[in-house]
Amino acid sequence: xxxxxxxxxxxxxxxxxxxxxxxxxxxxxxxxxxxxxxxxxxxxxxxxxxxxxxxxxxxxxxxxxxxxxxxxxxxxxxxxxxxxxxxxxxxxxxxxxxxxxxxxxxxxxxxxxxxxxxxxxxxxxxxxxxxxxxxxxxxxxxxxxxxxxxxxxxxxxxxxxxxxxxxxxxxxxxxxxxxxxxxxxxxxxxxxxxxxxxxxxxxxxxxxxxxxxxxxxxxxxxxxxxxxxxxxxxxxxxxxxxxxxxxxxxxxxxxxxxxxxxxxxxxxxxxxxxxxxxxxxxxxxxxxxxxxxxxxxxxxxxxxxxxxxxxxxxxxxxxxxxxxxxxxxxxxxxxxxxxxxxxxxxxxxxxxxxxxxxxxxxxxxxxxxxxxxxxxxxxxxxxxxxxxxxxxxxxxxxxxxxxxxxxxxxxxxxxxxxxxxxxxxxxxxxxxxxxxxxxxxxxxxxxxxxxxxxxxxxxxxxxxxxx
Amino acid sequence: xxxxxxxxxxxxxxxxxxxxxxxxxxxxxxxxxxxxxxxxxxxxxxxxxxxxxxxxxxxxxxxxxxxxxxxxxxxxxxxxxxxxxxxxxxxx
Numbered sequence: 001x002x003x004x005x006x007x008x009x010x011x012x013x014x015x016x017x018x019x020x021x022x023x024x025x026x027x028x029x030x031x032x033x034x035x036x037x038x039x040x041x042x043x044x045x046x047x048x049x050x051x052x053x054x055x056x057x058x059x060x061x062x063x064x065x066x067x068x069x070x071x072x073x074x075x076x077x078x079x080x081x082x083x084x085x086x087x088x089x090x091x092x093x094x095x096x097x098x099x100x101x102x103x104x105x106x107x108x109x110x111x112x113x114x115x116x117x118x119x120x121x122x123x124x125x126x127x128x129x130x131x132x133x134x135x136x137x138x139x140x141x142x143x144x145x146x147x148x149x150x151x152x153x154x155x156x157x158x159x160x161x162x163x164x165x166x167x168x169x170x171x172x173x174x175x176x177x178x179x180x181x182x183x184x185x186x187x188x189x190x191x192x193x194x195x196x197x198x199x200x201x202x203x204x205x206x207x208x209x210x211x212x213x214x215x216x217x218x219x220x221x222x223x224x225x226x227x228x229x230x231x232x233x234x235x236x237x238x239x240x241x242x243x244x245x246x247x248x249x250x251x252x253x254x255x256x257x258x259x260x261x262x263x264x265x266x267x268x269x270x271x272x273x274x275x276x277x278x279x280x281x282x283x284x285x286x287x288x289x290x291x292x293x294x295x296x297x298x299x300x301x302x303x304x305x306x307x308x309x310x311x312x313x314x315x316x317x318x319x320x321x322x323x324x325x326x327x328x329x330x331x332x333x334x335x336x337x338x339x340x341x342x343x344x345x346x347x348x349x350x351x352x353x354x355x356x357x358x359x360x361x362x363x364x365x366x367x368x369x370x371x372x373x374x375x376x377x378x379x380x381x382x383x384x385x386x387x388x389x390x391x392x393x394x395x396x397x398x399x400x401x402x403x404x405x406x407x408x409x410x411x412x413x414x415x416x417x418x419x420x421x422x423x424x425x426x427x428x429x430x431x432x433x434x435x436x437x438x439x440x441x442x443x444x445x446x447x448x449x450x451x452x453x454x455x456x457x458x459x460x461x462x463x464x465x466x467x
Numbered sequence: 468x469x470x471x472x473x474x475x476x477x478x479x480x481x482x483x484x485x486x487x488x489x490x491x492x493x494x495x496x497x498x499x500x501x502x503x504x505x506x507x508x509x510x511x512x513x514x515x516x517x518x519x520x521x522x523x524x525x526x527x528x529x530x531x532x533x534x535x536x537x538x539x540x541x542x543x544x545x546x547x548x549x550x551x552x553x554x555x556x557x558x559x
Binding site: 289290293322361376379392400 | 470472475482483490491494500502506511525526531533536540541549
């Protein structure tokens with residue numbers, strides 16, 4: 001099952017046409033307030049999208065009688081609102097023995113959030129005999145397993161895995177889950193009692209956790225299981241949940257890595273270069289390159305070598321950014337020759353010298369003008385076609401230089417990796433009384449074939465030209 | 468200001484105001500940064516890493532130079548042909 005989020009462009013500006021200026025001003029203020037609210041959400045921490053601590057419900061009533069809740073047992077057999085104990089406030093939900101062999105469950109539906117999580121506080125009395133499961137989705141389940149007193153989670157293969165040993169009897173413990181959208185798939189993970197998160201589970205399906213559901217065995221006596229304070233939380237922008245950082249600054253401040261790519265983090269083609277916040281990433285030096293690869297250059301030296309800009313653009317420290325490079329014109333200053341020194345001369349020679357200097361002075365350009373001319377002509381290097389030709393020339397030069405290097409040819413035979421051995425290259429033989437290596441012979445042979453091929457092309461070109 | 472300065476001022480003005488603006492920084496659809504970036508980035512690395520192993524077997528440098536000359540030669544050939552064709556059209 002796939003889900004797409006339809007995006008539609010609305011002509012915002014045209015929507016204001018015909019409105020009173022005061023109304024337009026009011027709309028802008030409202031937008032500003034909403035923007036500030038969203039900003040503070042990300043910067044100041046997650047504000048629950050939904051929270052239910054049962055404080056507004058009537059004590060003693062069935063949970064299923066509350067508007068938002070549905071339970072599988074009938075009236076009188078459902079869990080009830082209790083003031084026996086609570087994690088927050090004075091009320092929580094207490095299980096009721098339902099005299100049934102079937103499991104009991106209650107749930108309430110909530111809005112789908114693509115990235116976020118849910119958590120719930122449980123109080124389990126010692127001696128309970130059945131499992132208690134927190135169940136945001138068929139794939140996302142975290143439970144207390146009564147068989148061996150462990151906390152287990154449902155992994156990406158829909159198999160139960162042990163997360164922790166449970167011995168927190170008669171105290172409040174929290175079950176937490178988180179999920180995120182990666183490409184078109186959902187990944188999720190678990191935490192028990194504020195401990196470490198499990199690895200992300202990636203079953204390669206799109207999930208829409210749409211409700212908060214709690215399962216437990218009915219044969220446990222009334223008052224042996226309580227739950228309280230259920231929250232649905234948006235993901236917080238920090239290391240570990242970098243995907244929740246929505247813009248460059250917050251991503252960098254959280255210590256994450258802002259990743260520019262035409263692909264989304266899950267590998268899905270996005271159709272345009274976009275930015276995503278991913279976990280802290282140490283790029284391989286070979287990934288460093290121009291344009292969008294500037295992000296992988298970790299040092300000023302490698303950055304500037306790839307026509308990128310090493311700068312602190314957003315107050316988050318110096319990093320490598322994409323830049324349209326400018327080729328500075330070559331500024332070769334021409335030294336204006338000095339006029340002839342006439343001081344030591346006298347008589348006619350002095351007159352001639354000064355006349356010559358006068359004539360030369362008329363036609364002698366100033367140093368500033370010569371420099372201006374150089375700058376002006378140099379500016380052509382930055383324009384088409386000279387800049388493109390220069391780039392092409394540099395490309396060919398670099399290729400030509402790099403092709404001098406010889407690299408091994410890797411091969412894999414029956415799973416064993418190796419390289420083609422060219423040891424026989426250095427074997428020698430005698431040709432015309434001269435010792436020659438097989439490599440030289442082979443090179444000369446192939447070079448002759450290549451040159452012959454080139455001559456064939458040259459002849460065909462000449463023939464086509466005069467046709 | 469010498470006569471040479473005046474002449475140079477005129478030349479510089481002609482270059483800066485009349486000739487230089489005719490030459491664009493970027494071609495429409497293929498900006499310089501994209502062009503240079505593709506060449507010295509992906510294309511260069513792909514070529515080097517793809518063909519470096521063949522350096523054991525062939526004189527790649529020679530091959531590359533001859534291939535480059537073929538590319539340049541063909542481009543020049545077609546430019547000359549195009550120029551001659553336009554000249555023929557103009558002359559009628």
